[in-house]
Amino acid sequence: MSEKYDVLIVGAGPAGSTLAYLLSVKNSYKVAIFDTRSWEDLWGKPCGNAIGAHHFKELGIPSPAGDEIKQVVKGISIYSPSERVVFTVYGEGYIIDRNKLGNRLMRDAVNRGVEFYPRTHVLRPLLENGKVVGIEVENVEGKKEYRANVVVDATGTAGVLKRGLPKDWPVSEPLDPRDSDVAFREIVELDYEVPNKDIIRIYLNQQVAPGGYWWFFPEGTNKANIGLGVQGGMGYPSPMSIYMSKLMNRPEISRRKRVLSSAGASVPTRRPIDSLVWNGFIVIGDAAFTVNPVHGGGMGYAMIAAYWASKGIERAHEIGNFSASELWEVNTGYMRMIGAKQASLELTRIFLQNLSDRDLEFIMEKRVVSEEDVDILGRKGELREGSIERATRIVDDFFKVLKMSSRPSLLLKLRALQSFMNRMKSLYLNYPTSPTGLRAWQESLKELRKEFSEELSLGR
Numbered sequence: 001m002s003e004k005y006d007v008l009i010v011g012a013g014p015a016g017s018t019l020a021y022l023l024s025v026k027n028s029y030k031v032a033i034f035d036t037r038s039w040e041d042l043w044g045k046p047c048g049n050a051i052g053a054h055h056f057k058e059l060g061i062p063s064p065a066g067d068e069i070k071q072v073v074k075g076i077s078i079y080s081p082s083e084r085v086v087f088t089v090y091g092e093g094y095i096i097d098r099n100k101l102g103n104r105l106m107r108d109a110v111n112r113g114v115e116f117y118p119r120t121h122v123l124r125p126l127l128e129n130g131k132v133v134g135i136e137v138e139n140v141e142g143k144k145e146y147r148a149n150v151v152v153d154a155t156g157t158a159g160v161l162k163r164g165l166p167k168d169w170p171v172s173e174p175l176d177p178r179d180s181d182v183a184f185r186e187i188v189e190l191d192y193e194v195p196n197k198d199i200i201r202i203y204l205n206q207q208v209a210p211g212g213y214w215w216f217f218p219e220g221t222n223k224a225n226i227g228l229g230v231q232g233g234m235g236y237p238s239p240m241s242i243y244m245s246k247l248m249n250r251p252e253i254s255r256r257k258r259v260l261s262s263a264g265a266s267v268p269t270r271r272p273i274d275s276l277v278w279n280g281f282i283v284i285g286d287a288a289f290t291v292n293p294v295h296g297g298g299m300g301y302a303m304i305a306a307y308w309a310s311k312g313i314e315r316a317h318e319i320g321n322f323s324a325s326e327l328w329e330v331n332t333g334y335m336r337m338i339g340a341k342q343a344s345l346e347l348t349r350i351f352l353q354n355l356s357d358r359d360l361e362f363i364m365e366k367r368v369v370s371e372e373d374v375d376i377l378g379r380k381g382e383l384r385e386g387s388i389e390r391a392t393r394i395v396d397d398f399f400k401v402l403k404m405s406s407r408p409s410l411l412l413k414l415r416a417l418q419s420f421m422n423r424m425k426s427l428y429l430n431y432p433t434s435p436t437g438l439r440a441w442q443e444s445l446k447e448l449r450k451e452f453s454e455e456l457s458l459g460r
């Protein structure tokens with residue numbers, strides 16, 4: 001026996017519970033959401049817990065308040081490998097208590113009629129006549145089928161439903177491990193007061209965190225979320241072993257009284273999946289790779305994907321058709337709002353991963369890319385043209401004076417990166433308006449990525 005719903009959401013992390021919340025505000029759909037986790041463990045994936053305040057304002061989701069906030073953030077400091085150069089970019093944000101915020105969104109959704117099934121394992125999607133029509137779940141009561149007009153995969157990196165779809169559906173695209181970050185973090189109580197607790201810190205250092213970075217995010221006066229991520233699929237040592245061997249002897253980390261939580265997980269660091277929808281199906285959050293590829297922040301992007309999923313679901317229900325064409329607005333909306341920036345930042349991420357510590361130090365020390373550029377890069381996913389041209393001139397002059405050979409290849413590559421980022425952004429801003437244009441668009445994307453790798457000699 002199966003039950004029929006308008007929408008079934010699998011996964012109640014930031015993506016799934018935001019969608020449940022947004023659909024419940026409309027209050028006109030029969031929605032059920034499932035998670036293997038319990039209420040006490042909602043949003044339990046290990047995380048740095050940092051999120052920009054703007055996401056809540058932009059999406060009309062009530063901002064974190066009270067004990068949902070562990071720390072109000074005013075800015076971020078980025079340290080060069082030697083830690084002699086520090087860029088600080090200001091912007092409002094929070095270190096949140098994920099479980100409390102997740103509970104609030106889910107309680108609001110449940111109070112408005114959404115059915116939540118915790119401790120329920122979703123096994124597979126149900127397919128009929130080329131579309132997803134439901135799911136099979138298992139809990140203490142046994143196995144059961146649920147049916148719906150639209151099924152949403154919000155299961156994070158597991159991508160439980162999309163894995164069970166035909167391989168020629170673009171929504172089933174798997175993740176190349178090299179397009180992920182494997183991370184480990186601890187939340188610790190310290191035996192000192194953290195200075196400037198409203199500034200979170202990121203340390204660029206390929207020796208410590210190859211292809212990633214390590215972080216120190218204060219959580220109040222004497223607690224911090226400290227961790228590191230390394231590029232996946234490269235055979236690097238595990239981030240936990242690096243944490244123990246390379247970070248634990250730093251005074252700000254070794255001076256800890258108690259470890260409150262200690263865990264690892266991975267996060268995608270690439271462009272969004274080529275399509276977030278297919279017939280009767282939507283994928284959002286980590287399962288759809290909706291994450292900032294440079295810093296791996298995925299909560300805000302998951303919420304944006306959920307927002308566009310709610311718009312697509314609304315439209316499809318209005319016309320009573322749940323095909324890929326009628327859900328396509330999820331793609332066009334997401335790509336325009338953030339996907340274009342995400343795809344352009346993926347190129348920055350690949351570029352950064354191919355730099356040595358010496359290159360990184362040079363770029364920051366010589367202000368080839370300035371604090372302001374980093375701010376614009378973070379907000380818009382663009383590298384300003386003027387500043388690189390100016391820096392190139394200054395650096396060229398500087399080396400001419402010193403009669404040393406400059407680092408022209410690095411500067412030329414930066415210039416090339418800037419141009420590829422613009423082209424990538426514009427490709428995503430011209431994302432096809434219907435599924436029929438997808439294949440040709442994917443070909444253009446493949447070509448552009450190939451050209452990028454070849455011109456910058458990145459080998460991928």
Ligand SMILES: Cc1cc2nc3c(=O)[nH]c(=O)nc-3n(C[C@H](O)[C@H](O)[C@H](O)COP(=O)(O)OP(=O)(O)OC[C@H]3O[C@@H](n4cnc5c(N)ncnc54)[C@H](O)[C@@H]3O)c2cc1C
Nearest residue numbers: 011013014015036048049050122155156183285286298299
């Ligand atoms: C160490 C680390 C630090 C990070 N730091 C930050 C940060 O500071 N800021 C930030 O914004 N992002 C950060 N991220 C990324 C962020 O955690 C994710 O992008 C975000 O949690 C994605 O949300 P999601 O809902 O897509 O997936 P998840 O949070 O993974 O939620 C998926 C849910 O699906 C459920 N599920 C999975 N399989 C099944 C199944 N078969 N049946 C039922 N339920 C299932 C899971 O139990 C889970 O609750 C970090 C990631 C890591 C690993």
